[in-house]
Amino acid sequence: MTGEFTLIAQLGRYLAPAGGPVLLGHGDDAAVVDLQGGAAVLAVDALVEGRHWLAAVSSFEDVGWKAVAVNCSDLAAMGASPVAAVVALHRPDRVTAAQVEALYRGMAEAAGVYGTALVGGDTVASDTLAVSVTVLGRVEAGREVRRAGARPGDALVCVGGLGAAAAGLGEATAGATPDPGRADPRLLQAHRRPRALLAAGHALAEAGATAMIDVSDGLGADIAHICRASGVSAELRLDDLPVADGVLAAADRLGIDRVTAVAGGEDYALVAALPPERAEEAVAGAAAAEGVPGAVVGRIVDPARRPLVGLVTASGVVDLSGRGYDHYAQQGDAGATPP
Amino acid sequence: MTGEFTLIAQLGRYLAPAGGPVLLGHGDDAAVVDLQGGAAVLAVDALVEGRHWLAAVSSFEDVGWKAVAVNCSDLAAMGASPVAAVVALHRPDRVTAAQVEALYRGMAEAAGVYGTALVGGDTVASDTLAVSVTVLGRVEAGREVRRAGARPGDALVCVGGLGAAAAGLGEATAGATPDPGRADPRLLQAHRRPRALLAAGHALAEAGATAMIDVSDGLGADIAHICRASGVSAELRLDDLPVADGVLAAADRLGIDRVTAVAGGEDYALVAALPPERAEEAVAGAAAAEGVPGAVVGRIVDPARRPLVGLVTASGVVDLSGRGYDHYAQQGDAGATPP
Numbered sequence: 001m002t003g004e005f006t007l008i009a010q011l012g013r014y015l016a017p018a019g020g021p022v023l024l025g026h027g028d029d030a031a032v033v034d035l036q037g038g039a040a041v042l043a044v045d046a047l048v049e050g051r052h053w054l055a056a057v058s059s060f061e062d063v064g065w066k067a068v069a070v071n072c073s074d075l076a077a078m079g080a081s082p083v084a085a086v087v088a089l090h091r092p093d094r095v096t097a098a099q100v101e102a103l104y105r106g107m108a109e110a111a112g113v114y115g116t117a118l119v120g121g122d123t124v125a126s127d128t129l130a131v132s133v134t135v136l137g138r139v140e141a142g143r144e145v146r147r148a149g150a151r152p153g154d155a156l157v158c159v160g161g162l163g164a165a166a167a168g169l170g171e172a173t174a175g176a177t178p179d180p181g182r183a184d185p186r187l188l189q190a191h192r193r194p195r196a197l198l199a200a201g202h203a204l205a206e207a208g209a210t211a212m213i214d215v216s217d218g219l220g221a222d223i224a225h226i227c228r229a230s231g232v233s234a235e236l237r238l239d240d241l242p243v244a245d246g247v248l249a250a251a252d253r254l255g256i257d258r259v260t261a262v263a264g265g266e267d268y269a270l271v272a273a274l275p276p277e278r279a280e281e282a283v284a285g286a287a288a289a290e291g292v293p294g295a296v297v298g299r300i301v302d303p304a305r306r307p308l309v310g311l312v313t314a315s316g317v318v319d320l321s322g323r324g325y326d327h328y329a330q331q332g333d334a335g336a337t338p339p
Numbered sequence: 340m341t342g343e344f345t346l347i348a349q350l351g352r353y354l355a356p357a358g359g360p361v362l363l364g365h366g367d368d369a370a371v372v373d374l375q376g377g378a379a380v381l382a383v384d385a386l387v388e389g390r391h392w393l394a395a396v397s398s399f400e401d402v403g404w405k406a407v408a409v410n411c412s413d414l415a416a417m418g419a420s421p422v423a424a425v426v427a428l429h430r431p432d433r434v435t436a437a438q439v440e441a442l443y444r445g446m447a448e449a450a451g452v453y454g455t456a457l458v459g460g461d462t463v464a465s466d467t468l469a470v471s472v473t474v475l476g477r478v479e480a481g482r483e484v485r486r487a488g489a490r491p492g493d494a495l496v497c498v499g500g501l502g503a504a505a506a507g508l509g510e511a512t513a514g515a516t517p518d519p520g521r522a523d524p525r526l527l528q529a530h531r532r533p534r535a536l537l538a539a540g541h542a543l544a545e546a547g548a549t550a551m552i553d554v555s556d557g558l559g560a561d562i563a564h565i566c567r568a569s570g571v572s573a574e575l576r577l578d579d580l581p582v583a584d585g586v587l588a589a590a591d592r593l594g595i596d597r598v599t600a601v602a603g604g605e606d607y608a609l610v611a612a613l614p615p616e617r618a619e620e621a622v623a624g625a626a627a628a629e630g631v632p633g634a635v636v637g638r639i640v641d642p643a644r645r646p647l648v649g650l651v652t653a654s655g656v657v658d659l660s661g662r663g664y665d666h667y668a669q670q671g672d673a674g675a676t677p678p
Contacts, residue, residue: 023378027568028486029416029552030382032478039362040379042475043369046427046463077368088385088427088471124385128467132427136381136475139371147367213368229366 011101014108016117021083031119033084038138043074046132056178057169060099062192063131064106070216071135072114072196073268077214078146079205080139081198082114087121090130103131114196143205145272147229150211150300155279156234159200159270159286159294161244162219163251164190166264170254184246194268200286200294201270207282209272218265220320223309226273227321233303236320238262238313242269242293259311259318273300350440353447355456360422370458372423377477382413385471395517396508399438401531402470403445409555410474411453411535412607416553417485418544419478420537421453426460429469442470453535482544484611486568489550489639494618495573498539498609498625498633500583501558502590503529505603509593523585533607539625539633540609546621548611557604559659562648565612566660572642575659577601577652581608581632598650598657612639 015026024032047053047067058066072082087107091100100123111118116135168187172180180188197214204212211226219241223234241262251261269292274282279296287294298312308321354365363371386392386406397405411421426446430439439462450457455474507526511519519527536553543551550565558580562573580601590600608631613621618635626633637651647660 023480024483024485029413030380030419030476032417032419032480032483033379033381034480035374035379037376040372040374040423040475041369042372042423042425042458042473044425044427044459044461044471044473046429046461046471048429048463048465050466051464074368078371080369080371084379084381086381086383086473088383088473090385090387090429090467090469090471119381120383122383122385122471124387124469125390126387126467126469127389128429128465128469130429130463130465130467130469132383132385132429132461132471134381134383134425134427134473136379137369141362141371141373144363144371146363 010097011104014104014118016119022117022119025117026120031084031086033119033136035083035138039141041075041078041080041137041139041144042134043071044132044134045070045074046130049129054178057172057180058192060102061106064103065110065193067131067133068107068110068114068116069194069196070268071133072116072198073194073214073216075135075137076196076198076201077212077270078139078144079201079212080137080144082116082135082137084117084119085111085133085135086119088132089121089123090126090128091123092127092129093125095129114198145205145209145212147211147213147226150226150230150232150273152232152300152302153276154210154273154300155276155296156236156298156300157272157274157279157283157294158242158297159204159283159290159292160197160267161242161293162262162267162269163247163264164244165194165266167247167250167261171250174254184250186246187250190244191266194266196268197270197290197292199289203286203289204270204272204282207274207278209274212270212272215267215269215271216265219263220309220322223271224321227308231303232300233306234298234309235301236298236309236311238311240295240297242295259313263320349436350443353443353457355458361456361458364456365459370423370425372458372475374422374477378480380414380417380419380476380478380483381473382410383471383473384409384413385469388468393517396511396519397531399441400445403442404449404532406470406472407446407449407453407455408533408535409607410472411455411537412533412553414474414476415535415537415540416551416609417478417483418540418548418551419476419483421455421474421476423456423458424450424472424474425458427471428460428462429465429467430462431466431468434468453537484544484548484551486550486552486565489565489569489571489612491571491639491641492615493549493612493639494615494635495575495637495639496611496613496618496622496633497581497636498543498622498629498631499536499606500581500632501601501606501608502586502603503583504533504605506586506589506600509595510589513593523589525585526589529583530605533605535607536609536629536631538628542625542628543609543611543621546613546617548613551609551611554606554608554610555604558602559648559661562610563660566647570642571639572645573637573648574640575637575648575650577650579634579636581634598652602659
């Protein structure tokens with residue numbers, strides 16, 4: 001097996017040298033980054049094999065891409081811009097140097113697309129393959145869009161197609177053994193290579209978003225985070241949700257109802273609350289900036305006597321607050337009880 | 340099992356709220372930190388159970404402390420100051436909520452001591468217990484002390500006692516089963532609760548250090564990093580190395596020679612190159628600021644016809660460049676070959 005330092009030297013081609021905001025890149029005790037007077041924004045997300053991805057479904061490149069993209073998505077949801085990233089790679093012996101390199105290639109690809117410099121990291125031996133990425137970004141202090149801040153009367157908008165990643169993974173794993181060949185390629189791609197909607201995040205922040213989140217845990221669970229932080233409730237209209245192409249057909253094939261199909265999580269769509277008079281124009285601009293669907297999907301309401309997140313369907317209001325993926329409980333308890 | 344969001348709520352007491360440089364603490368998509376015009380410094384280190392610590396030797400509090408302290412040590416080696424930290428906790432089902440809380444308590448303790456705000460993180464289910472911490476710090480742009488910069492003629496200084504952590508772990512694991520009761524408590528503490536020598540790092544930077552590193556991989560391996568980055572060689576004198584109290588006695592008990600005893604790694608001592616006329620005063624001040632041993636231990640020399648890191652002993656010059664702990668190879672190949 002290649003020694004740690006030799007492998008790190010080989011991986012240097014995927015890491016950013018000094019330049020632009022990177023004053024000191026990889027290869028020292030720490031990296032040094034100039035945020036040009038902005039405030040620092042910090043997010044971390046870890047992906048674990050068998051939990052967040054399946055070897056039969058996602059390549060090492062896909063995993064590297066996703067590890068960077070989901071962190072950039074967190075920054076998009078703040079209206080912030082990613083600048084630099086570091087990685088902690090937990091590597092079992094069975095993972096070859098070529099596979100590590102593929103993972104780094106995927107990280108570097110996403111970092112390039114999202115304007116983020118991969119400035120270093122740590123590689124540790126472990127029995128479980130996992131990759132933990134931390135992204136550092138910048139935002140003008142006070143201009144970040146938080147989860148708290150939504151007010152009754154605000155419109156709720158969603159930018160990005162819902163349901164694709166969950167449907168793609170669902171189709172690929174519907175049989176006795178995972179088979180990505182079974183899935184609609186568009187849906188599978190959404191699971192393998194989620195997009196961080198940074199331009200949309202900036203556009204919504206500029207338009208005066210009062211609260212924003214990215215849909216990672218699930219539509220209901222994530223909007224519930226906004227509601228709890230803001231002390232409000234949300235009312236969504238099922239018919240207005242921007243469902244990704246191919247999701248409803250896949251849901252039909254899988255025998256999954258429409259509500260479950262759109263609530264699945266890992267969409268990395270952005271949901272924002274906005275003053276209602278600006279909502280239509282803001283969502284149109286944000287969606288156009290990304291080339292993804294977007295719509296006004298509901299409104300922020302007074303929390304009294306209402307579910308935290310209600311979904312208006314033809315057959316009544318569904319409580320969506322508990323719908324989503326809790327990596328622990330997987331019992332829908334996440335967000336079911338307002339604090 | 341406690342759901343993810345419920346546990347995260349319980350852990351909130353260990354996380355920093357907004358205040359001081361923290362504009363937005365935990366509980367949002369990302370944290371926002373004001374670096375007050377300084378450049379951002381970013382370091383990540385992951386610890387894996389069974390590789391970086393043993394359950395029989397270190398408590399969950401110890402592991403949490405260490406995960407934060409070793410990252411702060413990386414910042415000390417840049418002459419930087421830690422400001423905020425995030426954690427990715429990889430948690431097997433068997434790890435109880437109380438144990439997770441103990442780990443967070445240890446992280447919060449170290450964060451408090453080192454002036455770092457724990458501003459959030461990610462908890463993921465995994466078969467292998469691991470904790471990956473990223474620390475964000477600040478430094479005046481251009482004032483960071485890198486690995487590159489050492490010049491022939493510079494003195495080499497070391498602040499912090501060498502050999503303690505390796506000897507403590509060595510004693511605890513010398514028998515058929517690990518038993519911390521066998522180890523000198525001072526040495527064991529160095530393994531369980533390493534210190535980040537931030538004040539010493541600042542003092543050495545102020546004194547004009549031309550290159551600096553913290554001793555994590557091992558004295559020879561880490562000084563070799565400075566030598567490669569700077570294009571120089573280093574010459575150390577065994578008799579001048581600041582050996583931690585109790586190390587030589589433990590080495591005797593373990594049947595380990597003196598060179599191996601001081602080269603073991605995980606000391607988190609700081610090694611810096613300095614103009615020779617300032618070295619004595621600088622190391623005395625830096626050691627006094629921490630209450631640890633410190634000494635001028637050698638010099639930077641022209642690399643021609645010399646080992647990368649030579650250790651002068653009574654019986655000749657030992658090539659120390661390959662001595663240290665490579666988490667992969669464990670064959671001493673790390674740093675054996677200059678690039």
